[in-house]
Amino acid sequence: MIRSHPARLAAAVAGVAALSLVAAACSSSSSGGGKPGGSGVLTASAPGITATTITIGSHQPLTGIAAPGYDEIAPASNAYFQYVNAHGGIYGRKIIYKYLNDEYNPAMTSTVVHQLILQDNVYAIFNGLGTPTHLAVAPFINSEHVPDVFVASGCECWNAPSTLPDTFGWQLDYIREGKILGKYIEQHFKGKKIGYFYQDDEFGQDGVKGLSYEIPKSQVVSSQSYDPTNIKIAPQVAALKAAGAQVVISFSVPAFTALLKLTMLGLKYNPQLAVSDVGSDPITLAGLLAEFAKNKTAGFGNSLTNGIITDGYLPSTYETTNSWIQLWQKIHTQYLSRYQLDGNVLYGLAVAYTFVQAMFKAGKNPTRQDLVNAINGGLPQAVGVAPFAYSATDHNGIVGAYLGVIRNGELVPTTPVFVTNDTPTGAITTLNAAQPSAPASGIPSP
Amino acid sequence: MASDVSEQIEVPAAQRRLAWLSRSTLARHVLLAAGGAVVLYLISVGLDPYRDYLMAQVAAMVVAVAGLTVLIGLSGQISIGNGAFMAVGGYTGALIFMHLHWPLGLILVVAAVVAAAVGAVFGLAAARLRGPYLAGATLMFAVALPFLANQFSGVLGGDQGLGFFITSPAFLGVNFSLQRWQAWVNCGVGLVVFVLLANLTASKVGRSWRAIRDDEIAAALAGLNVAGYKILAFIVSAACAGLGGVLLAIYDGTVSPSLFTFGLSIQLLTAAVLGGLGSLAGAIWGAALLVIVPIYLQDVAVSHGFASQATSAAIPTLAYGVVLIVVMLAFPRGIQGGLSRLVKKKGSL
Numbered sequence: 044m045i046r047s048h049p050a051r052l053a054a055a056v057a058g059v060a061a062l063s064l065v066a067a068a069c070s071s072s073s074s075g076g077g078k079p080g081g082s083g084v085l086t087a088s089a090p091g092i093t094a095t096t097i098t099i100g101s102h103q104p105l106t107g108i109a110a111p112g113y114d115e116i117a118p119a120s121n122a123y124f125q126y127v128n129a130h131g132g133i134y135g136r137k138i139i140y141k142y143l144n145d146e147y148n149p150a151m152t153s154t155v156v157h158q159l160i161l162q163d164n165v166y167a168i169f170n171g172l173g174t175p176t177h178l179a180v181a182p183f184i185n186s187e188h189v190p191d192v193f194v195a196s197g198c199e200c201w202n203a204p205s206t207l208p209d210t211f212g213w214q215l216d217y218i219r220e221g222k223i224l225g226k227y228i229e230q231h232f233k234g235k236k237i238g239y240f241y242q243d244d245e246f247g248q249d250g251v252k253g254l255s256y257e258i259p260k261s262q263v264v265s266s267q268s269y270d271p272t273n274i275k276i277a278p279q280v281a282a283l284k285a286a287g288a289q290v291v292i293s294f295s296v297p298a299f300t301a302l303l304k305l306t307m308l309g310l311k312y313n314p315q316l317a318v319s320d321v322g323s324d325p326i327t328l329a330g331l332l333a334e335f336a337k338n339k340t341a342g343f344g345n346s347l348t349n350g351i352i353t354d355g356y357l358p359s360t361y362e363t364t365n366s367w368i369q370l371w372q373k374i375h376t377q378y379l380s381r382y383q384l385d386g387n388v389l390y391g392l393a394v395a396y397t398f399v400q401a402m403f404k405a406g407k408n409p410t411r412q413d414l415v416n417a418i419n420g421g422l423p424q425a426v427g428v429a430p431f432a433y434s435a436t437d438h439n440g441i442v443g444a445y446l447g448v449i450r451n452g453e454l455v456p457t458t459p460v461f462v463t464n465d466t467p468t469g470a471i472t473t474l475n476a477a478q479p480s481a482p483a484s485g486i487p488s489p
Numbered sequence: 490m491a492s493d494v495s496e497q498i499e500v501p502a503a504q505r506r507l508a509w510l511s512r513s514t515l516a517r518h519v520l521l522a523a524g525g526a527v528v529l530y531l532i533s534v535g536l537d538p539y540r541d542y543l544m545a546q547v548a549a550m551v552v553a554v555a556g557l558t559v560l561i562g563l564s565g566q567i568s569i570g571n572g573a574f575m576a577v578g579g580y581t582g583a584l585i586f587m588h589l590h591w592p593l594g595l596i597l598v599v600a601a602v603v604a605a606a607v608g609a610v611f612g613l614a615a616a617r618l619r620g621p622y623l624a625g626a627t628l629m630f631a632v633a634l635p636f637l638a639n640q641f642s643g644v645l646g647g648d649q650g651l652g653f654f655i656t657s658p659a660f661l662g663v664n665f666s667l668q669r670w671q672a673w674v675n676c677g678v679g680l681v682v683f684v685l686l687a688n689l690t691a692s693k694v695g696r697s698w699r700a701i702r703d704d705e706i707a708a709a710l711a712g713l714n715v716a717g718y719k720i721l722a723f724i725v726s727a728a729c730a731g732l733g734g735v736l737l738a739i740y741d742g743t744v745s746p747s748l749f750t751f752g753l754s755i756q757l758l759t760a761a762v763l764g765g766l767g768s769l770a771g772a773i774w775g776a777a778l779l780v781i782v783p784i785y786l787q788d789v790a791v792s793h794g795f796a797s798q799a800t801s802a803a804i805p806t807l808a809y810g811v812v813l814i815v816v817m818l819a820f821p822r823g824i825q826g827g828l829s830r831l832v833k834k835k836g837s838l
Contacts, residue, residue, distance in 0.1 A: 106803055143791065149650070150748045153741045154546070154784065161539035161668065175649045179743040182654040186667065243639060244648040270639050271648065272746075 085135060088408035091166025097402065098139040099169045100159030102176060107146035108271065112297050112327035112387045113172060116195065117142040119391025120170060122378035123399075127486055133402045134489070141165065147172075149179035156180040160187050167192055167414060170213070170394050174198045174245050185209045190414045192401065193394050193440070197321065198245045199465060202438045209415055211433065213394055213440035215356040217246055217294065218465045220319055220444060221253020224354055226471050227446045227458070228290060228317055229258050236264045238288025238314070240279060240303060242295055243268040250294035250319055256467045264288050269299060277306055284312040291315070295322040301331035304347055316351045320444070323353035324386030325452045345452040354444040356427050357393050358478070359454040360384055366481040367393075367426060374485070386454075393426035400425060400487040425487065428460045428478050439465065443474055518687045522680045529676045533669055541668035542740060543780060548675035549736035550776035552682050554760045555769055556729020559686055561758075562767020563695060564722035565702030566615060570627030571730040572754030573634040578604040578731025579738040579749065580638075583651040593655065597678060597735055604731020605724045612723030616716040631754040635746035650745025653738045675736045682729060683769060689725065690769075698722060730757075763816055765823025774824040778816070783809050 085094040092098075103117045104110045117140070124138040132138065141163060143155035152171070159165045160183075167190035171177045174196045181200075184191040185207050193213035194201045197220065201212035228237065237258060241247030247268060255263075265286035267279035280303065283291055291314045293303055300322040307313065322328075329344025336343070358365040371392050375384045382388050402409070404417040424430040429443030443462030447454045460474040482488060533541055557571050582600040585591050591599070611630065615623055638645040645651065657670035689695055697718050700708040709715050738744045756779055764775025786805040820827030 106806075141791070143787065148747050148750075149743060149745050150737075150741055153743075155787075157539060157542045157668075158784070161537065161542060175745055175747065178649055178652075179741060179745065182652065183742050186654075186656070243642065270636075 084408075086408050089166055089410045089413075090164045092136070092409070095136055096139050097133060097136050098141065098163065098165050099167050099398075100156075100163060100165035101140070101142040101169050102145040102152045102155050102159075102171045102173075102180070103142045104147035104172060104176075105142075105144035107148065108298070109147035109173065109296065111331065112324060112385070113195075115382045115385070115387040116170070116172065116391040116394075118382070119379060119388040120395035120398075121391075122374055123392045123395035125378050126374045127399055130484065130486055133399060134407050138399075140169070145173075145176055147176055149176050152176040152179050153183070156184065160184065160189055165189070166411065169193060169398055170195045170391075172196070174200070177201075178245075181207055181210050188411060190411050192414070192418065193397060195390075195394070196246070197249070199249055199439075200245060202465075204419075204436055204438050207438075209411075211418055211438045211440070213397060214390075215320065215354075215427075215429075215441045215444050216439050216465060217249035217319070218253040218256075219439075219442060219463055220354060220356075221250040221294070222256050222463050222469075222471060223253075223444055223461045224292065224317060224319065224352075224446070225254035225257030226461075227352075227354075228292060229262075232290050232315065235262070235289040235315075236287050237262050238264055238283040238286060238291045239266040240283065240291055240293040240295060241266075241268050242299065243270055246321070247294040253465075254292060257471075269295070271296065271299065274298075274302060276302055277310070280306040280310055280312065283314075284310055289314050290317065292317045293322060294319045297322050297324060297327045297331055301328055301335055304328075304332065305335055308347075318351055318353050320354050320356065320386075323351060323449070323454075325449045325454060326383050326385035327387065328449075329452055348449045348452065351449045352446065353449065353454060354446050355454055355456065356429060356441045356444040357386075357389055358428060359447065359456055360389070361453040361455050367478075370481045370485050396426050396487065397422065403487055403489040424479060425481075429462050429474055432464075514691045515684075515688055518684045522684045525680055525683075526677070529680070530673075533672045533676070536672075538666045538668040541666065541672040543784070545668065545671040545675040545736070545740040547773075547777050547780045548672070548679040549733050549740060550757075550760065550780055551679050551733075551773050552675075552736060553730045553733025553757055554764065554776045555679075555682060555686055555772040556726040556733070557757050558761040558764065558767055558769065558772050558775075559690065559698075559729075560722050560726035561761060562765075563690060563698040563702060564719060565698075566719060566722060567620075567624045568615075568627040568723075568726065569624055569758055570629070570631035570754050571726065571757050572749050572751065573627075573631045574604045574608060574727040574730035575734030575737065575753065575757075576634055576744070576746075576749035577607050577727075578734030579653075579744040580645060580651070580734075581731070582735035582738055583653040583744045584644075586653050586655075587651060593674065597732060600735045601728045601732045604734070605728035608724045608727020608730075609720060611727070612720035615723055616719045628751075628754075631751050635749055638746045646745070648746060650743050650748070652743055654742045655739055671740045674739060678732060678736060682732065686725075686729070686769060694718070694721065759813065763813065763820075763823055765820075765825030765827075768823065768825040771823050771825035778812075778824070782812055786812075 087093045101117060105114050121140045124140050128137040141159065145152040145155050156168065168184050170193050172195035177194050177196060178200060181191060188209060191210040193211055197214050197217040199216055199218055201210050239251055241251050265283050265288055267282055269276050269279060293300060293316065295303060300318050325348050328348050332344040332347050333339060358367050360368055362368055371389055372384060374392060375388060379388065400422055401414060401418050405414040418433050419435040421433050422431050427441040428445060429441050432439040432442045443460050445456045445460045446458040447456040461471050462474045463469050463471040533544060536544065553571060553575055557568065561567055578600040581603040582596050585596050585599060614626060618626055639647050657665045657667050697713050700713060701715055701718055705715055741748060760775030760779045763778055764771030783805060786808045790805045
């Protein structure tokens with residue numbers, strides 16, 4: 044059966060040739076060949092920028108294990124861009140946001156990001172979601188000198204200005220978050236036995252690193268990790284119970300927070316639960332709890348999330364008088380009514396606002412380097428409750444958060460905002476300045 | 490052919506040369522591969538970087554699928570776990586790249602050898618199993634192996650994997666497209682593997698495999714070392730998979746457990762069956778179909794605004810399933826099987 048005959052081999056080679064030619068014929072090559080214009084004229088100043096549009100791209104988990112909840116982020120960002128486009132755009136240019144599904148699989152992330160940069164000529168990669176997924180493409184994005192802005196992950200790895208000069212984090216990084224959460228638990232649960240439950244990758248490890256800077260080792264009775272591809276976590280929960288942990292701090296994604304809570308219920312184990320921001324969105328959690336427990340009773344999910352301690356670096360929907368929440372509600376009603384206004388939607392809207400902020404600062408006819416320089420020069424605090432860390436030597440984003448507790452499906456803030464840095468000894472201080480209000484137009488001023 | 494030559498004296502010489510060419514399988518295959526290299530080079534320089542990147546991707550899959558198609562189509566053993574051998578190759582390559590900084594050529598060879606060694610161990614067990622039991626054993630291997638990365642996350646990087654980002658060599662210049670370099674490396678390795686496999690299958694080894702596949706008892710009675718040849722087939726297929734794994738890591742820039750899921754093993758099997766089992770040309774068809782069709786479908790879906798919502802993001806996957814079913818219905822013996830039947834029909838008219 045094997046075709047070792049020359050004619051067949053030749054046919055095979057011809058086959059590849061034919062396929063490649065077809066592929067080549069389908070290719071759309073468009074690169075901006077802009078003329079240098081005067082300061083008032085909009086030009087095609089960089090790949091992905093024309094006189095009328097700015098095209099940016101992203102990789103997002105629209106299907107697969109990470110999709111529940113996270114699949115709302117990109118549509119939410121797009122809703123904000125539509126709002127900006129309808130109100131004058133960025134110096135008159137409209138934003139085109141092309142986000143492709145990578146199923147949270149790094150192999151697919153690589154393919155779609157190559158497509159976005161090499162074929163679609165996007166100006167920047169915006170808010171690529173996930174630690175393992177984005178790690179697979181960050182070196183490539185930087186080698187092409189494409190701005191890699193506001194990665195949707197709190198990994199410290201995005202703060203590497205020397206090796207990844209074009210990459211920037213955005214959300215509160217997990218080390219800072221661990222420190223802030225850890226100090227609060229240490230102060231409010233003095234002498235109690237503490238257990239850790241965390242995802243076994245940079246996300247969970249960074250979080251535990253931050254916690255360990257604040258919580259004495261002697262107080263931690265058990266440290267259990269999980270692998271996101273294995274949903275059987277009963278052994279870990281049993282170990283936490285056996286060690287007598289009275290407070291369990293969890294650095295987990297929403298699905299595993301829900302599993303943790305349900306497994307604890309099954310083992311009749313009821314410690315105080317504290318969960319990192321990324322795994323604690325009350326609406327997402329309530330939905331997952333109801334789904335996993337196959338319990339359709341109204342309020343079932345909320346009854347289980349009540350009392351969970353967590354932190355937040357964006358204003359909470361509970362604060363109905365906050366100008367940012369009012370702005371998000373307005374845009375949500377107009378462009379995104381198919382989703383609930385939950386933590387993921389807030390996130391998508393807020394990160395999109397920051398991008399528009401950076402683009403305005405980058406100038407009227409920006410090159411790719413102009414955007415990177417603009418962020419390196421620092422961005423004023425806006426959507427977050429704490430300022431950004433951005434500078435030429437620091438590519439971390441928001442530097443602080445408040446603590447809160449979940450009540451009736453909402454995050455109720457209970458403390459002022461704390462800020463800190465990512466070093467073991469860096470002090471955690473209370474932020475006294477209030478968050479600036481949202482502009483009335485809903486669009487950052489140039 | 491000799492009749493084209495008018496001068497009497499030159500005929501025997503030309504004939505001698507042609508006869509030598511048709512006698513020497515190796516020379517014929519090397520010549521064809523050289524021709525293929527020229528064609529692939531011309532294509533690669535004509536393509537934009539993204540198509541070069543896809544070319545590298547297809548070539549990596551071709552190498553892995555070629556090994557599998559030889560194993561299944563020739564030796565008659567089934568493996569639904571070749572993705573695991575790809576992982577062995579990929580991780581070996583990444584580890585050497587990170588810690589020892591060896592040149593790429595050496596990394597490729599060592600990765601293939603390590604994967605072959607693992608294949609040999611597995612082949613020892615496989616030689617005692619057949620049919621569904623063998624399939625089950627290989628399946629277990631594919632499912633279990635990626636978990637090793639989590640068990641030894643200190644060395645293997647856990648879920649996040651290891652970086653494997655090669656750059657194009659300095660002599661090509663600073664602005665040389667990295668994707669073109671990746672395409673050259675992957676296609677080059679693919680051609681070498683094809684020459685080796687084509688020779689092997691045309692040799693005594695290939696004939697023995699076919700004999701064993703068709704009737705094991707008869708082959709044993711004829712004096713063939715059945716177990717030895719079966720293990721050899723596993724080694725060859727694992728070495729190809731290991732090489733494919735490194736090539737995959739090269740264009741992807743990393744190795745991680747999610748790169749070598751059980752789904753990858755199924756994809757390899759799908760490509761081998763779709764292309765035509767036992768056919769090297771079929772491996773090219775199968776791999777190309779597997780890489781290009783899903784991307785094309787996602788493109789279509791995106792341009793029609795389908796892929797922007799979670800509910801419709803599954804449409805490309807759905808359409809891909811339909812394409813696979815249609816191909817299988819139209820070409821029950823794989824694409825290459827169907828094509829050669831078409832060619833034969835035309836020839837007989």
